[in-house]
Amino acid sequence: DLDADGLPIVKDDGTICVAPEVVHLSRFARSYKMHPDEQCLTRVDLCLHNASVAEELKCGQLARMWKTVAGMLQGSGLQELPPTAPSKPDNPFQYVIFPTIKSLLIERANAGDVQTCVTLCEVLQVIEYGGKTRIPGLGINLVREWFLSYIELLHQMCLFSAAAFLIKNCKDEVIGAMNQQSTTIHESCPRCGKPLHHTTDSSDGSNGTNELSSSARQVCKNCRRRVAMCFLCHQPVQGMFVWCPGCGHGGHLEHALQWFGGGTSGKAAREVCPTGCGHRCNFMQMVSGFPRTDSFVAFPLPEAGANI
Numbered sequence: 088d089l090d091a092d093g094l095p096i097v098k099d100d101g102t103i104c105v106a107p108e109v110v111h112l113s114r115f116a117r118s119y120k121m122h123p124d125e126q127c128l129t130r131v132d133l134c135l136h137n138a139s140v141a142e143e144l145k146c147g148q149l150a151r152m153w154k155t156v157a158g159m160l161q162g163s164g165l166q167e168l169p170p171t172a173p174s175k176p177d178n179p180f181q182y183v184i185f186p187t188i189k190s191l192l193i194e195r196a197n198a199g200d201v202q203t204c205v206t207l208c209e210v211l212q213v214i215e216y217g218g219k220t221r222i223p224g225l226g227i228n229l230v231r232e233w234f235l236s237y238i239e240l241l242h243q244m245c246l247f248s249a250a251a252f253l254i255k256n257c258k259d260e261v262i263g264a265m266n267q268q269s270t271t272i273h274e275s276c277p278r279c280g281k282p283l284h285h286t287t288d289s290s291d292g293s294n295g296t297n298e299l300s301s302s303a304r305q306v307c308k309n310c311r312r313r314v315a316m317c318f319l320c321h322q323p324v325q326g327m328f329v330w331c332p333g334c335g336h337g338g339h340l341e342h343a344l345q346w347f348g349g350g351t352s353g354k355a356a357r358e359v360c361p362t363g364c365g366h367r368c369n370f371m372q373m374v375s376g377f378p379r380t381d382s383f384v385a386f387p388l389p390e391a392g393a394n395i
Contacts, residue, residue, distance in 0.1 A: 112202055113244055115140065116244075117249070120136050121210055122256060130167050130211065131157045133210045134157035134160065135153070137153045138157065141153060152195075156210075159188075168211045170221055185222055189224065192204050192225065202237055209256070209257070213230065218261075234253070238262075241253070278312055279307060279310040281307060283307060317339050319343075319345070320338070329343050334360050
C-alpha cells in the first residue's frame with residue numbers, strides 16, 4: 088500500500104520497503120515515451136512528458152530528474168546528445184551535459200532503477216550504431232546490461248509489447264537481434280488434448296503436394312483425427328484461423344462470425360460451441376478487443392433449420 092506521497096506504508100518493523108519506481112514499474116512502462124510522436128515533437132517534450140508521468144505517480148525525484156534533463160537540452164540548444172562531445176562548447180550547458188547525464192545514469196543504475204536508465208538512453212539517443220555510446224567513459228557493455236535487465240523485467244511482468252517495442256527501436260545490434268530469434272508455438276489436439284507433431288495426412292492421394300498448408304493437413308498421432316478443420320463446414324482452414332481458447336475448437340473467421348453473430352453490438356447471437364462440446368465460447372468479446380475493420384463485419388446469420 089502507498090500513502091498520499093506515493094511511498095510504501097510501513098506497518099511494522101519487519102516490512103520491506105520497496106522503491107516507488109519499482110512499485111510503479113508497469114505503469115511507467117505503459118506511460119513513458121522514448122521517441123518523438125505527434126504529441127511530443129522534440130526530446131525536450133519527451134522529458135517533460137516523462138516528468139509529468141513521474142509526478143502523477145508521486146515520484147518527485149524522478150520528476151525533478153526529467154525536468155533537469157529538459158532544462159539542459161533547452162539551455163544547450165541541442166535536440167539530442169551529439170555523436171561526440173563538442174571540443175568548443177557554445178555555452179556552459181553543452182560543457183556539462185555529458186558528465187551530468189553520465190552521473191544521472193550511474194546514480195539510477197546504483198539504485199537498481201534500470202527502467203529510468205534505459206528510458207533516458209533512448210530519449211537522448213545515447214547508443215550509436217556500431218556498438219558504441221555517445222557519452223565518453225560510458226561503455227556499451229554496461230548500457231547493454233541495463234537494456235537486457237529491463238527487457239527481462241518486462242517479460243516477467245508480461246509486458247511483451249513494451250519489450251518488443253524497445254527491442255525493435257534500439258540501435259544496438261545485440262539488442263535488436265533479440266527480435267530475430269525464433270519463436271516456438273506448441274499446439275495440442277482440440278479433441279484429445281495431446282501435443283501435436285508434424286504428421287500430415289496423405290489419404291487424399293496427393294502425397295502431401297496439395298496447396299493446403301501443413302497445419303491444415305496435420306493429423307493427431309494419438310486419436311488419428313485431422314486438425315485445423317473448421318467447426319462449421321468441416322473443411323481444412325486456409326487463411327485466417329480463429330479458435331476458442333476455452334475448448335480449442337475453431338475454424339474460418341467468416342464462419343465463426345456467421346455462427347456467433349452479434350455485429351457491432353458485441354452481443355453474441357449464439358454462445359454455445361457448434362461442435363456440441365457444450366462450451367460457452369466467448370468469441371464476440373474476444374473479437375471486440377481487436378480494431379474494427381471490414382473483415383470483422385458480421386455475416387448474415389443462417390436461417391433456422393438450415394444446414395451449415
